[in-house]
Structures are given as structure tokens and as C-alpha cells.
Amino acid sequence: MNTTAEKPNLHGYLEILRRRRTSILVALASGVLATVVLAATLPSRYRSSGTILIEQQEIPTDMVKSTVTSYADQRVQVISKRVMTTATLLDIIKRYNLYPREQARDTREALLKRMRDDIGLNMINADVIDPRSGRPTSATIAFEVSYTSRSADQAARVANELATLYLNENLTNRDKLAHEATDFLQGEGDRINAQIVDLEAKLAAFKDKNYAKLPELMQVNMQLLDRNEEELRTQEARLSSLEQQRVYLQAQLVQLKPNSTVFSETGERIVSSNDRLKMLKSQLAAAKAKYGPDHPDVITLTREVSGMESELGAKPDTLNDLRRELQSAQSQLDDVRKRYTPEHPDRIRLEAMVKSLQTDLDAALAASAAAPQAASSTAAAGGPFDDRNALQPTDADNPAYVQIQAQLAGTENDIKALNVSIAKLQASIHGYESDVTGSPEVEREYHDLSRDLDNARLRYQEIRTKQGDARVAQSLESDRQGEHFTLIDPPLPPEEPVSPNRPLIAIAGLVLTLGLALLVAMLRELLDTTVHSRHELLQLVGVAPLALIPRIETQADRRLARRRFHLALGSAAGTFCVALVLVHFFYRPLDVIFYSVVHRLGM
């Protein structure tokens, strides 16, 4: 009797339920009523949807590649954003008079949000194998555009409108994209063209400026240089042979007398002026040695010599002659000195002669030193030219001499011409050499320019090719041959509403109501701090109550309860009737509601 379980057991829970039965019943009743009303009166919503197929390009992409390369689903999203603009949606709302009640009540944003919520876009994907990578992937092959409305017809109309918008937007979008590609390529091509023209002008100017040094001419320059050097070598060889010839001719000429040997009637050979001069000179020297200067022989000889000399135009004496004579006199003197005493007249004569010759030589040396210019120039030209003037007597009549002389002159001319041509060759070689040396520098710049030009040309070529492709693609788009949308399943007025799911709402509502009722009971139990059982009292006081007095029900109680019940019943019925009347007159006639409910419940 007094061993009640410490913890609330099942009995305790049942006790609680029994204690709170009123609350639970009220909660259940109101919940069920609310659920039923909700399930029966929620307006039906119809969804109409159209399926738009994304058809692939019909011409193989290997042949014509579209310039619109974004993925279909991505494009659908883009189009969706374009379609869902405020202006478009407001236009549709106005045209089809959607949400008449909300139009008057809500803000435009709320209206648009409602519209967007009611519009559905559903991608239909298919598992395919990517033909390029060979990997399985998911491709968007179609999409559904739907609209949900309270009226089936309106849903279909708006869904149709939306589907049309999607189709049109896709067309304009693709056209625009194709146009954009073409225009862009056109602009790019023009730009590169201008660049090419500019580069070409620059290159031409550069070529003009550095014509000979261009790397293209390097080979030619090298060849020309080689050839010229070859030529130069040939010419120089020829020159040296000509010079040899000249030397030879000169030698020959020297051996010949300009005048032919002339014999007098007496058979005496008439010596040439030169020989005669030499003879005279040696005679003069001998006379000078033999006699004093005032000796008539000496005087005569001297006069004769000077006369001859003036006639011949030769110098009074040449160093060589003097030296030769001095040498011979010296050798004679040496010879005499060995044989004779100093007093010997020959010896004295010879000594005097040597002395005189020495004096003459000194004088001649001094004279030659005084006129160094002429002497050096003749000396530089070489020995053979020493006494050219002397060798070219104007009155030469020896045929051999004349011939040799002519040959010599020809040779001289040749040499002169050769020298000129050699000089020219050297100049040209020098020029080529400088070209070849300067070439690398020019080459760098030249290559820079020509590389730029080549690049630009390459790019231009590329762009032009692409532009051609783009034009083809554009015509593909404008002829609707590219990927396009097809409305394969136009939106129809649905016959069945999509929502609300009345049975589900009813079941959910009932479950919820049950939970709510239990919750209410629990809350009341928790909030209630009054004593509820013997057990509680035992815990509180420490001893069990002496007695548990049940409620004493009197006749009055019973009567009161009955009256209350009747009153509640009556008032409920009255309220119901009043509510029905109100609904009938102020909301909708009852028969209409009845049939619509029957219809909605699918009976």
C-alpha cells in the first residue's frame, strides 16, 4: 500500500494523461479541426511545365565549329537570368493579371519574389560518355520550364510564355555571341594589318639605309670579296711580271745605242755623242793629270766636254763616273806606288789626278745633297730609272733601240693601268670588308624587324582563318543550324493539382496535433505545482496521508455537469450554425463549397 515506486512509471504517465485529459482533448479537437479545415480549404495549385530539348549542332563540329562554346546548362542559366529580369516578369504579371490580390497589397519586390518562386527551371541530365575525353560525364540534354498557379489554364499560359521567352532569348543570345566573335576577329585582323603595314615600312627604310650590310648580302659580299682578292692577286702577279719585263727591256735598252753605228767615209766609226763624251772625259782626266789647268789641251778638252754635255743635256758629271774614275785612278796610283818612288812623275801625276777626282767627287756629292728631291724620287723609282732622260734621246734612230723603247713604253703604260686597277680593287675589297664586318650588327636589328613582321603576318593569317571560321559559324547560327532549343513538350493545362497534398497534410496535421496535445499535457503538468497523488504527498510530508478522500459527487454536481454538457453542446451547435450561415452569405454558398471539397478530395 505504501510502497509506491519512486520514479514515475507507466501508471504514473497514464495518471498524468488522465489528469490532463481535458487539455489533451481540447488540443486534439482544435488540432484536428484546424487540420481538416486546412486540408480541405487550402487552394489547389496547378503546375504546367514545358520541356525544351537542347539539340546539338547538326553539321558535324569537325566541319564547322560554333563560336558559342559555353556549356548548355550554363547557357540555360544565363538565359534564365535574362528572362527573370524585373521588367520581363512585371510585364508577364501585368499581361496575364497574375496575383491580383497581391498586386494591390504587396510591394513589387514581394510580387517578384512570388513570381520567381512560382517559376521552376529543372535541368534534365543524362549520363553520357564525353566523345572527346571518353570519360563518363553528365550532360544537360533538356530542361523544363514550369509555372505554378492556382488556375490550371493560367499556369499553362504563363508556362508557354516563359518557354517562348527562353527559346527567343537563346536565339538572340547565340546570334549575339556569334556576331561578337566575328566582330572581334575582324577588329583584331584590321589591327594586325595596320601593324604589318607599319612594320613593312620600317623594314624597307632599314633596308634602304643598310643595303650593303644586310645579312642576306653577306654571302654575295663574301664571294665578291673573294673574287676581288683573287683578281687583286692576279693583277699583282701581272704587275710583277710587267716590272720584270720592264727591267729586262731597260737592260736591253741600256745595251743598245740610240743611234745606229755610223761609219764615216774613211771607215772610221763615228762614235756616238755619249761615247765621245766619255772618251773626252777620260782624255780630259788624263790631260788634267799631265798638264796644268791652263794647258791648252786641258782647256780644249774641258770646253769640248762641256759642249758635249750641254748637247746631250746630261749632267756635267755623274757621281758614278767620278767614283769609277777615282777608283781606277786610285788602283793605278797603288800600282805605281809599289813600283815607283814618290818622285816619279807618273806617281806624282796619278796622285794629282786622284786628288782632283776626289775634289770633283766631293763637289758632286755636295751638289747631289743640295738637290735631294729629284735625286730621291729617281732613286725610289729604282736604279734603272736613274737616267731615263738620258736613255730617251729624242733622236734615237737605232731600230732595235726604238723597238725596245716602244716596248718599254707599252710596259710602262700597262704597269700604270695595272696600278690604277689594283688601287681600285683594294678600295673595293676594303669596302666589302667593312660591309662584312658591319653585317652582324645590322643583322640583329634586321632580324628583330623581320621577326616582328613574320610574327605579325603569322598572326594575321591565323586571325583571318579564324575570322573565316567565325563567319561560317555565324551563318550557322543565323541559319539555326547550330545547337538550338526545341520545345518538344509544350505546357498544357494540368488536370491534377500538384499541391497541396491533402492526405499528407491531414496525416501530418494529425500527427502534429497528437504531439501538440502531449506537449500541452506535459507543459501543464510541469507548470502545475499542486499535489497530485498520495505518492507526492508522501514525499512532501514524509508520511503517507491518513486517508484518500475521493470526490463526493452530489446530485447537484451531476445536474450541474449535465447542464454544462447540454449548454456546451447547444452552444457548439449554435456556433456551427452561425458559422455556416456566415460562410454561406459572406464567403461562398455552402453547396458550392461542398462540391468543391468533394472534388478536391478526389471523390
Next chain:
Amino acid sequence: MDKIQRALDLAALQRAAASAEDTAVAERAAVRREFTPAPIEPHRRLSVDWAALRERRIVDWADKRPAAQAYRMLRTQVLQRARAHHLSTVGVISAANGEGKTLTAINLALGVAAEPNQSVLLMDLDLKRPSIARTLGLQLDQGLEAWFAGSAKLENLWCGLEGAERLFLMPTLAAVPDSSEVLARSATAKMLQDLKERDPGRLMIVDLPPVLLSDDVITLAPRLDAVVLVVTEGRTRREDVARTLELLGNTRVIGTVLNQATESEKRSY
């Protein structure tokens, strides 16, 4: 400190003397009960309509309702405890009003009166809202309020009911102003003591006001031997019960009564 210690010692001595005296009185009473003649006749005996009273939830000796059974059980337990501990004044209290104190007091008194050889006095000391007379439908011209006002003698207020020979009533008809002060008077204590000594074997059941709504009960508690706490299921708050027990302090609580109990002691009998 010393004073306090001395006071405590004195109190302990007095208490020991009192309990010794009590024991002596109780022993005498027990001996006397065996030989006491029929109870003293009340000033007058009133007739009541028991059938009508049943409609007011009054449980008489012939009642067969489940509640009657419960009240009998209460009666028996209270009597057993009273006899065991020599208790003669038992107050019926509750934490708040409207919990059925008066009804419990009346039914308990009727139950005790049904016991042979046991007389009982039902006294209405709920001076703020006296209701025994009203509940029983008694036609009286004066009650305890007159005694408190000093205009009536106690013997004249003494009444009984027809059909319940061993039940005596001392109702109050009107509220007494300054009830707490009135109860605190030594005259009241003396009156209680007189009543007790007049028939030590008689059980006095006192209807009292709610504990938490006035200090009447706290004032009177030391004069009572014990109290019965009435608790109503679904109405009395737990904290009120705790507070009540706290306020009662040393007063003996015989036990509690759970009114409007939904669980019953016996399913069927």
C-alpha cells in the same frame, strides 16, 4: 548567555513537569472513561435533515459512498493516534482556503461520534469565515463569537444534533474581528483547557482558518495537541504544504488527508 541558558533549563524542567502531569491526567481520564455515565446533555439538540446534508457531502454513519469509507479510515487512524498519544484537541488545518477543512472536520467528527464510547466536540475556531453552522444548516441565534464578545456563557452555546448522540457542537456564527488577538487571549486557552478537563475522554476537533492566510493557526497551535493537514489534489500547491509544515513548527501533525483523490484505497469492496 547565562540568562538564556537558565531560561532553557527552566523550560526543560517545566516541560518535563507538564508531560508528567499530562500523563497523569490521561491516565485518570482513561480510568474515568470506563466508568463515566452517559455524556452531559447539550444545551439543546438540533434536528437536521441528514438526507439533505448528504447532498452537501456530509457523510453520516449510514452512508455507503466510497468517501464514507475513506472518512471512516481517517476516523479510525486519528482515533488510534489520539488514544496512543493521549491527544484530546485536534485541529483541522489547510494551507489555503477552499480545500475542504470544514467538511473534513464535520465528517471526521461524525465518524468519531459513530464510534461507541467516544464522544466528540466539534468546535469552529475559524473566526474569519466560520462555516460549520452554515454547512450543517443549523438554526442558531448565537455562537462562539458571543462568548468572545463576553455576552454569552459557554454552557449556552453547547449544542448537539439529533441522531448523533456523542457529537457536540460549538459553532461560530459570525466572523470575529481581530481573531488572532482574540485567540491569543489567556481566556481562550483557559476555555480550551476547561473543555478538555470537563471530559478528558472526549476528542475535540477544531476547525481552523487557512494557515497561510492568517496567523490564527500559528497563534493557536501551541494550545492544540495535534493537527490534521487537509490537502486537495490538484489544488494545494506543494510549496504551500512545505511552508505550512514549516510554520507549524513543533506542533504535532497526526497526518494528512488527501481530498479529491483520484486514486482510491480500494478499487472495490
